[in-house]
Amino acid sequence: xxxxxxxxxxxxxxxxxxxxxxxxxxxxxxxxxxxxxxxxxxxxxxxxxxxxxxxxxxxxxxxxxxxxxxxxxxxxxxxxxxxxxxxxxxxxxxxxxxxxxxxxxxxxxxxxxxxxxxxxxxxxxxxxxxxxxxxxxxxxxxxxxxxxxxxxxxxxxxxxxxxxxxxxxxxxxxxxxxxxxxxxxxxxxxxxxxxxxxxxxxxxxxxxxxxxxxxxxxxxxxxxxxxxxxxxxxxxxxxxxxxxxxxxxxxxxxxxxxxxxxxxxxxxxxxxxxxxxxxxxxxxxxxxxxxxxxxxxxxxxxxxxxxxxxxxxxxxxxxxxxxxxxxxxxxxxxxxxxxxxxxxxxxxxxxxxxxxxxxxxxxxxxxxxxxxxxxxxxxxxxxxxxxxxxxxxxxxxxxxxxxxxxxxxxxxxxxxxxxxxxxxxxxxxxxxxxxxxxxxxxx
Ligand code: UGA
Numbered sequence: 484x485x486x487x488x489x490x491x492x493x494x495x496x497x498x499x500x501x502x503x504x505x506x507x508x509x510x511x512x513x514x515x516x517x518x519x520x521x522x523x524x525x526x527x528x529x530x531x532x533x534x535x536x537x538x539x540x541x542x543x544x545x546x547x548x549x550x551x552x553x554x555x556x557x558x559x560x561x562x563x564x565x566x567x568x569x570x571x572x573x574x575x576x577x578x579x580x581x582x583x584x585x586x587x588x589x590x591x592x593x594x595x596x597x598x599x600x601x602x603x604x605x606x607x608x609x610x611x612x613x614x615x616x617x618x619x620x621x622x623x624x625x626x627x628x629x630x631x632x633x634x635x636x637x638x639x640x641x642x643x644x645x646x647x648x649x650x651x652x653x654x655x656x657x658x659x660x661x662x663x664x665x666x667x668x669x670x671x672x673x674x675x676x677x678x679x680x681x682x683x684x685x686x687x688x689x690x691x692x693x694x695x696x697x698x699x700x701x702x703x704x705x706x707x708x709x710x711x712x713x714x715x716x717x718x719x720x721x722x723x724x725x726x727x728x729x730x731x732x733x734x735x736x737x738x739x740x741x742x743x744x745x746x747x748x749x750x751x752x753x754x755x756x757x758x759x760x761x762x763x764x765x766x767x768x769x770x771x772x773x774x775x776x777x778x779x780x781x782x783x784x785x786x787x788x789x790x791x792x793x794x795x796x797x798x799x800x801x802x803x804x805x806x807x808x809x810x811x812x813x814x815x816x817x818x819x820x821x822x823x824x825x826x827x828x829x830x831x832x833x834x835x836x837x838x839x840x841x842x843x844x845x846x847x848x849x850x851x852x853x854x855x856x857x858x859x860x861x862x863x864x865x866x867x868x869x870x871x872x873x874x875x876x877x878x879x880x881x882x883x884x885x886x887x888x889x890x891x892x893x894x895x896x897x898x899x900x901x902x903x904x905x906x907x908x909x910x911x912x913x914x915x916x917x918x919x920x921x922x923x924x925x926x
Contacts (some may be wrong), residue, residue: 484508486664488555490584492519492548494530494637494738494804495630496565497684501535502641504542506666511547513555523548531803531830534638535710552587556595561659562588565600565630571739574745575753577605585611588620595736596624596656601625602683602743604750608676612652624656627676629683634737635801644669650679684750687743688761693728694735695767701731701905702774712725712887713904731905733885734771735800736807737763741768770813775857776820778883783854787821791877792853794846795860795886796828796836796867803830809885814840825849829862847876854879861886869901870893 489500492514492921500512514520522529526543528536538773539546549555557564573876581601588597597615599608612625627650632640647669648775653659655723701711711731719726735741751758776786783789798808805811810826817824824840826833827849833842843849846864850856850873857863869889874880874897882894884903894901902908924925 485560486558487511487663488513488559489565490514490555490562490566491521491567491580491601492529493514493565493567494532495632496563497498497523497530497539497642498532498637499529499563499600499630499633500546501538501566502638502665504545505538507545508663508664509545511549511555511557511559513549514553517550517831520548520550522649532636532637532788532799535869538638553589554804556589559595561596561598562629563598563600568601568742568746570742570745573748576602577741577748578603578607581607581611585614588615588623590619594622594624594737596626596659596894598626598628599680600630601621601864602629602739602746603680604685604746605677605680605684606750608650608652608680612676616621623652623872624653624659625676625814626651626656626660627679628660629679631683631686633805635799637761640784642667646670646672648672648674648679648682650674652676657917668675672882673677684747687740688747688764690728691735691740691744691768692764694730694732695764695771697729697731698771698904702771702904705908707908709847709905710907714905731887732771732814732861733775733809734768734878735905736809738804738806741765741807742820764902772809773816775813775883775885776816779855779881780815781855781924782900782902783879786817786821788823788850789854790823790825791817792843792849793817793840794822794828794849794858794865795862796826796831797862800861800863805831809858811836813859814856814880825853828860828863847873847920851876852878855881855883858882858884858886858888861888869897869899870896874898 487503487508489496489512492512500510531695564584568576568578571577608625608627631644631647642648647664649657649660657673661719683857686801704711715729718757719725719729740854744764748758748761796805796810798804802890814824825843826837826840826845828844855903865888882901887903891906
C-alpha cells in the first residue's frame with residue numbers, strides 16, 4: 484500500500500482521497516482553505532456527494548487533512564493534483580491553482596510522482612515537465628490520470644470506471660499509478676501525456692455534443708409534432724449510438740461540460756484550428772436555457788408582474804452544485820422581464836444563491852399563487868408535482884417541465900396545462916386567454 488498526497492479538497496480531491504483510502508492506501512488531503520480542513524478534521528464533509536460521508540468516516544484511520552504542503556508530501560510516493568481549473572473570461576482554463584502546486588513542490592532527493600487529476604488543456608503536462616526540469620526536480624515524475632466521475636455518483640464512478648487513463652512520460656511512473664488502482668476492475672488505457680489529456684477533453688466535449696444535438700432534435704420535434712422521448716428511445720437502441728446522454732432538457736450545466744467544451748474550443752483556436760462544431764454546441768446550449776422563457780410567454784403573455792416558481796436550482800439532481808446551472812440564467816432572465824420568482828431546492832440554499840428571488844421552504848410554498856411552475860432540476864420530489872393540491876395552490880395551473888420528468892397525459896388529466904421539451908403541445912394546453920392577456924397581446 485502506498486502513501487498518497489492529494490492537493491485540493493473539492494469534489495474531485497475528496498472523492499479521490501476517500502476512494503484511495505478505501506483501497507487501503509494512506510492519504511493526506513491538503514487544501515489552502517483553513518476552514519475546510521478544520522471541518523474535515525471534525526468529521527464534517529463540506530460538500531454534498533452521496534456516499535462520501537460514509538466513506539470518509541469508514542476510512543478515517545487512513546485519512547488526514549492539512550493545509551501544509553510539507554505534511555501532504557512527507558513520505559508520499561504519489562501526489563495527486565485535484566485543484567480547480569475554472570474558465571477565464573476568454574474561455575481558456577485558469578491554471579493558476581495547478582501552477583501553485585507545482586511551484587510549491589520542495590527540492591528533494593526522493594522519487595515522487597505528480598499525478599494530474601484536474602482537467603487541463605492538452606500540452607499542460609509538457610509545460611509542467613519542463614518547469615520541473617528547470618527547477619532541477621528531475622526526481623519528480625509526471626503522470627496524467629484524468630477523472631471521469633460524475634457529481635452525485637462520483638464514489639460509484641471511481642470504484643466502477645469505464646476505463647482508467649494513464650498518460651506518462653516515463654513508463655515506470657505510469658506503472659506506479661496503475662498499481663495504486665489495484666482492486667478496481669476496469670480497462671487501463673496507457674497513453675502519452677498529450678493523448679491522455681485529450682481523451683478527457685474530447686470525452687466531455689462529445690457528451691456535450693450529444694446533449695446539444697438531442698436538444699436541437701427536441702426543438703424540431705416541437706415544431707413538427709414528434710416526441711423527443713420516443714425519438715431518443717428509438718435512436719438509443721442502435722448499438723452504434725447507445726442510449727446515454729440523449730435526454731433533452733434545458734441545457735447542460737455544471738462545473739465540467741461548459742468549461743471543458745469552451746476550453747477545447749479555445750485550445751483548438753490557440754493552436755490555429757477553428758473548431759466549428761463546438762461553437763454550435765455552446766450556442767445551442769445557451770439558447771436552450773432561455774427557451775423556457777418563450778414557452779412561459781406563449782402561455783402567459785408578458786411576464787411583468789407574473790409569479791413564476793423555479794423548482795430545483797442545482798445543475799442536476801443529486802448534487803448541491805449550482806455552477807453554470809440553468810436555474811441561474813432562468814432566474815435572472817425572469818427578473819429582468821419583471822416577473823416575481825420563487826425558488827425551491829431540496830439541498831441548495833435558495834436565499835443565498837438567488838437573493839433577488841423568494842426562497843421557498845417547500846414545493847407547496849414555491850407554487851402558491853404562481854402563474855407557472857418550472858421544473859428546472861430532475862429531483863425525485865418533483866415527480867408527483869402534477870397533483871390536485873398543487874393545482875389548487877397555483878394562480879394558473881401551468882407546468883413547464885424542463886426535464887421531461889412528468890407524464891404529460893397524467894398532468895393534463897389533473898387539469899394542468901403542460902409543456903415539456905420536445906414533446907407535442909396538445910390542443911387546450913395553451914391557457915384560456917384572460918382579458919389581461921388579450922390586452923397585452925394587443926399592446
Ligand atoms: C461530467 C461527466 O459525466 C463525467 O464523466 C466527468 O468526469 C465530469 O463531467 C468532469 O469532467 O468532472 P457532471 O458534470 O458531474 O459529470 O454531470 P453529468 O451527469 O455528466 O451531467 C452534465 C450536464 O449534462 C448536466 O447539466 C445534465 O443535466 C446534462 N445532461 C446530461 C443532459 O442535459 N442530458 C443528458 O442526457 C445527460
